[in-house]
Amino acid sequence: MDKPKIAACFPKQVELEAGKKYAYCTCGISENQPFCDGKHKGTSFVPMVFEATETETAYYCQCKHTSSAPKCDGTHKTLDSPAESAS
Ligand code: FES
Incomplete structure (x- = not known):
């Protein structure tokens, strides 16, 4: 898997809390979009971890x-x- 999977062709509204850490899914496989659920393991992708300001x-x-x-x-x-990037 060298390209991320398109989880959906539209954005998801999220409510962020200042000071809380989040892990954004970059592989597209997570079933907890747009956040990571650990399914990237075994791929070259890693989540984008950040703290909401x-x-x-x-x-x-x-x-x-x-x-x-x-x-x-x-x-x-x-x-x-x-289906375009489902490899
Ligand atoms: S750029 Fe809008 S959902 Fe990816």
Whole structure:
């Protein structure tokens, strides 16, 4: 698996809490999108771990092609279908 799986072609609304740590899924396999559930093990992907700096509502990328990870940047609108990167 050299490309991330497209988990969905739309962002997911998340509620972040200041000071709390999160692990954003980069492989697309997690069943807890947009966050990591450990399923990347055995792939070359690792989650993006970060601490929220403020309490906010955000829209996180699930297509895994954003240039502003973990936030959606609209790139999902340019993707053809979820099957495109299912390798
Ligand atoms: S869901 Fe990936 S760029 Fe929007």
